[in-house]
Amino acid sequence: MTTISVTVNGKQYTRDVEPRMLLVHFLREQLNLTGTHIGCDTSQCGACVVHLNGVSVKSCTTLAVQADGATVTTIEGLANGATLHPLQEGFWEKHGLQCGYCTPGMIMAAADLLKHNPNPSDAEIRHGLEGNLCRCTGYENIVKAVRYAADKMSVTTAD
Amino acid sequence: MIPSAFAYFAPTSVAEAISLLEQYGDEAKILAGGHSLIPAMKLRLAAPSVLIDITKIAELRGVVINGSINIGALTTWHTIEYHDGLKGVCGVLPEAVAQIGDIQVRNRGTLGGALAHADPSADATAVVLALDAQIRTHGPGGERTIAASDFFTDMLSTALEPNELITAVICNKLGAGEGAAYAKFPHPASRYAIVGAAAYVKLSGGKVSACRVAITGAGPVPTRQAETEQALLNSDGSDEAVAKATEESGTTMDVLGDIHASEDYRRAMVKVYTKRALTTALARARG
Numbered sequence A: 001m002t003t004i005s006v007t008v009n010g011k012q013y014t015r016d017v018e019p020r021m022l023l024v025h026f027l028r029e030q031l032n033l034t035g036t037h038i039g040c041d042t043s044q045c046g047a048c049v050v051h052l053n054g055v056s057v058k059s060c061t062t063l064a065v066q067a068d069g070a071t072v073t074t075i076e077g078l079a080n081g082a083t084l085h086p087l088q089e090g091f092w093e094k095h096g097l098q099c100g101y102c103t104p105g106m107i108m109a110a111a112d113l114l115k116h117n118p119n120p121s122d123a124e125i126r127h128g129l130e131g132n133l134c135r136c137t138g139y140e141n142i143v144k145a146v147r148y149a150a151d152k153m154s155v156t157t158a159d
Numbered sequence B: 001m002i003p004s005a006f007a008y009f010a011p012t013s014v015a016e017a018i019s020l021l022e023q024y025g026d027e028a029k030i031l032a033g034g035h036s037l038i039p040a041m042k043l044r045l046a047a048p049s050v051l052i053d054i055t056k057i058a059e060l061r062g063v064v065i066n067g068s069i070n071i072g073a074l075t076t077w078h079t080i081e082y083h084d085g086l087k088g089v090c091g092v093l094p095e096a097v098a099q100i101g102d103i104q105v106r107n108r109g110t111l112g113g114a115l116a117h118a119d120p121s122a123d124a125t126a127v128v129l130a131l132d133a134q135i136r137t138h139g140p141g142g143e144r145t146i147a148a149s150d151f152f153t154d155m156l157s158t159a160l161e162p163n164e165l166i167t168a169v170i171c172n173k174l175g176a177g178e179g180a181a182y183a184k185f186p187h188p189a190s191r192y193a194i195v196g197a198a199a200y201v202k203l204s205g206g207k208v209s210a211c212r213v214a215i216t217g218a219g220p221v222p223t224r225q226a227e228t229e230q231a232l233l234n235s236d237g238s239d240e241a242v243a244k245a246t247e248e249s250g251t252t253m254d255v256l257g258d259i260h261a262s263e264d265y266r267r268a269m270v271k272v273y274t275k276r277a278l279t280t281a282l283a284r285a286r287g
């Protein structure tokens, strides 16, 4: 066992973990933050995407011990109190989900995409979400949801 | 799926990492970006009992451009993709790297990890071959420099000794008259190369005075295409010359077929992508 200390969604947690514990299991099973999903065994689906020190990563392909001393944001930490993040609002408004399984990872990946490219074209949104698979929507409304958030965020920054 | 149990070390210097490698030998594995190793451990295709996480070794990270280009082994794809300096002096690197996997893979995966792993479908392997890069390693006996052309020895196998680390990759800046390009046919789900072609050319007095072409994805090992290179050398680099040289591409290398693409199809694509990479490299060399 190794003792790690991680700040998740603004709150610091100190826990003993086995080195082989994946970050996604740490979040879901030790911290009960089950918004981060597991959709595959091959690091390909993106359901598990969280931000580690502000950068989007697949938490199924990161060890919990590697997050020692780091800051993690999960889907549960994205809203500002009762106010949804523009991406959450966009997925709501544009029906960017059906079953919702892929949605947390989709939103966390899109947040990183918008950080590097605040005004992406539809093609750039699709390319930027290459690591996120959705079995339901056909992606159309996901692209619209991200577009909605990009527009809303650019208005907010222009203010 | 959960990896089998292992002891975890996170050294902060190269010397410390090497002494751990010496101590634990075959049982130990280096962990860099983890985007080849952790998936393999989850599927229990790899089950090291000791993991040496080198991501805390700051000296292995970053790009330095002076007389040549020195890229630390731990430099992530993301850093290479967005590096301002690299675009001007070796644009083929960010061009190729931007096509790897997805944003999350590029945020974690490293150049040193990809070369050490030598996945037959990796992108960077072909690029370092075309750039004639040098791979700097460090082991118990000190430092070595291995030419990329001597590095990839077999499927998933390299000239790296068991107790050695890759510390950096060194390549030349591209100047006037030089051009390089990477053209890739990605697997639609994983984005790994079904076929990838990297090309470098130098023009002197209107003639091709240097040329290197490397193919990844098609066979077990990333492979230089000596016949194509020879055919283009001393030519005027015209479309006809490229078409002729391209006919040689892939003809003498091992090519594998699988459920994604048959051997014949891959052989055909090797020619198509060789032509695209060479044509773009030549256009860039002309400026």
Ligand SMILES: Cc1cc2nc3c(=O)[nH]c(=O)nc-3n(C[C@H](O)[C@H](O)[C@H](O)COP(=O)(O)OP(=O)(O)OC[C@H]3O[C@@H](n4cnc5c(N)ncnc54)[C@H](O)[C@@H]3O)c2cc1C
Residues within 6 Å of the ligand: A042, A043, A044, B029, B030, B031, B032, B033, B034, B035, B036, B037, B038, B039, B073, B074, B099, B100, B101, B102, B105, B108, B109, B110, B111, B112, B113, B114, B116, B117, B119, B121, B122, B123, B124, B160, B164, B165, B166, B167, B190, B191, B192, B193
């Ligand atoms: C979904 C997905 C899609 C991908 N798509 C692509 C793609 O399109 N193209 C592509 O090229 N790659 C792709 N990859 C692979 C990715 O780029 C890997 O990150 C890379 O191949 C390995 O680098 P790493 O730093 O993650 O290495 P790790 O996984 O940490 O290590 C890989 C191997 O190299 C050894 N090693 C690592 N660093 C060193 C070092 N400095 N010295 C000695 N040995 C070392 C390790 O012991 C291990 O055996 C993909 C991966 C995933 C999960």
Ligand code: FES
Residues within 6 Å of the ligand: A037, A038, A039, A040, A041, A042, A043, A044, A045, A046, A047, A048, A049, A058, A059, A060, A061
């Ligand atoms: S669970 Fe599928 S990529 Fe992490």
Ligand code: FES
Residues within 6 Å of the ligand: A096, A097, A098, A099, A100, A101, A102, A103, A133, A134, A135, A136, A137
């Ligand atoms: S909404 Fe069901 S997987 Fe995307």
